[in-house]
Amino acid sequence: MLNYQQQPLDLMFQALADPTRRGLISRLSRGPASVSELAEPFDMSLPAVVQHLQVLETSGLVTSEKVGRVRTCRLEPKALMTAEDWISSQRASWEARLDRLGEYLMELQAGEKKRGRKK
Amino acid sequence: MLNYQQQPLDLMFQALADPTRRGLISRLSRGPASVSELAEPFDMSLPAVVQHLQVLETSGLVTSEKVGRVRTCRLEPKALMTAEDWISSQRASWEARLDRLGEYLMELQAGEKKRGRKK
DNA sequence: CTGTTACTTAAGCTGATGCTTAACTATCAA
DNA sequence: TTGATAGTTAAGCATCAGCTTAAGTAACAG
Numbered sequence: 001m002l003n004y005q006q007q008p009l010d011l012m013f014q015a016l017a018d019p020t021r022r023g024l025i026s027r028l029s030r031g032p033a034s035v036s037e038l039a040e041p042f043d044m045s046l047p048a049v050v051q052h053l054q055v056l057e058t059s060g061l062v063t064s065e066k067v068g069r070v071r072t073c074r075l076e077p078k079a080l081m082t083a084e085d086w087i088s089s090q091r092a093s094w095e096a097r098l099d100r101l102g103e104y105l106m107e108l109q110a111g112e113k114k115r116g117r118k119k
Numbered sequence: 120m121l122n123y124q125q126q127p128l129d130l131m132f133q134a135l136a137d138p139t140r141r142g143l144i145s146r147l148s149r150g151p152a153s154v155s156e157l158a159e160p161f162d163m164s165l166p167a168v169v170q171h172l173q174v175l176e177t178s179g180l181v182t183s184e185k186v187g188r189v190r191t192c193r194l195e196p197k198a199l200m201t202a203e204d205w206i207s208s209q210r211a212s213w214e215a216r217l218d219r220l221g222e223y224l225m226e227l228q229a230g231e232k233k234r235g236r237k238k
Numbered sequence: 239c240t241g242t243t244a245c246t247t248a249a250g251c252t253g254a255t256g257c258t259t260a261a262c263t264a265t266c267a268a
Numbered sequence: 269t270t271g272a273t274a275g276t277t278a279a280g281c282a283t284c285a286g287c288t289t290a291a292g293t294a295a296c297a298g
Contacts, residue, residue: 017129044286090148
């Protein structure tokens with residue numbers, strides 16, 4: 001498990017780790033928005049919000065396009081799925097393992113009862 | 120947004136953002152392990168690995184229990200689900216929105232054809 | 239052309255993160 | 269009791285993340 005890094009996942013989870021950025025994603029999940037629309041609810045400077053947007057864009061979770069002087073940002077659902085899939089697969093294999101353990105314990109228990117295989 | 124709150128999601132995504140920690144989770148998804156078992160594949164000092172484990176434990180993704188001099192760590196699948204659910208819900212609402220947009224565009228297109236409502 | 243809007247760029251500060259080494263404690267085995 | 273094993277604690281350090289303010293550019297409105 002040498003650090004031959006899964007950089008996309010690093011960037012995505014890092015991006016998701018900040019509440020401001022999750023707020024931006026929540027907003028964007030309701031539809032595209034301009035930079036100043038996105039910044040408005042937050043109690044921080046505009047450059048700070050733009051920096052958060054850059055993190056989101058570098059991670060691939062958000063894309064943007066500038067028309068005239070307005071930059072419009074939107075969510076990239078496929079990227080979100082990458083993060084979701086990783087988590088899901090880890091959880092699935094752990095839960096599968098728990099299930100197998102459960103079965104094993106049940107077998108043990110059944111075995112202890114020796115003749116308890118009726119009904 | 121002055122980090123005045125280390126919410127569960129902050130801690131979880133932050134924990135998942137590091138490749139070493141995701142490596143630890145992958146290992147743990149195959150079953151519980153001791154600290155030194157977990158540290159063995161990594162090219163870093165034991166205290167460094169222990170620090171990563173502490174991050175995972177603080178985030179709730181991993182629990183551990185010490186018996187004798189051995190600390191055994193295991194995954195907490197419910198916590199992983201918390202992170203997964205957040206992502207999933209954001210993605211779902213964005214995809215729903217894309218679907219509605221799709222329908223809207225289809226209606227527009229149908230409308231343009233005027234009498235194209237036959238068959 | 240002039241002012242306003244909508245960002246963009248740059249520099250700098252502060253605290254958090256990811257390591258390190260060294261020294262320490264507690265358990266187990268002989 | 270002695271020594272090895274398994275992990276813990278502490279201090280220090282370099283880099284990075286998240287903000288700030290100040291100043292700059294580029295489009296559009298009158």
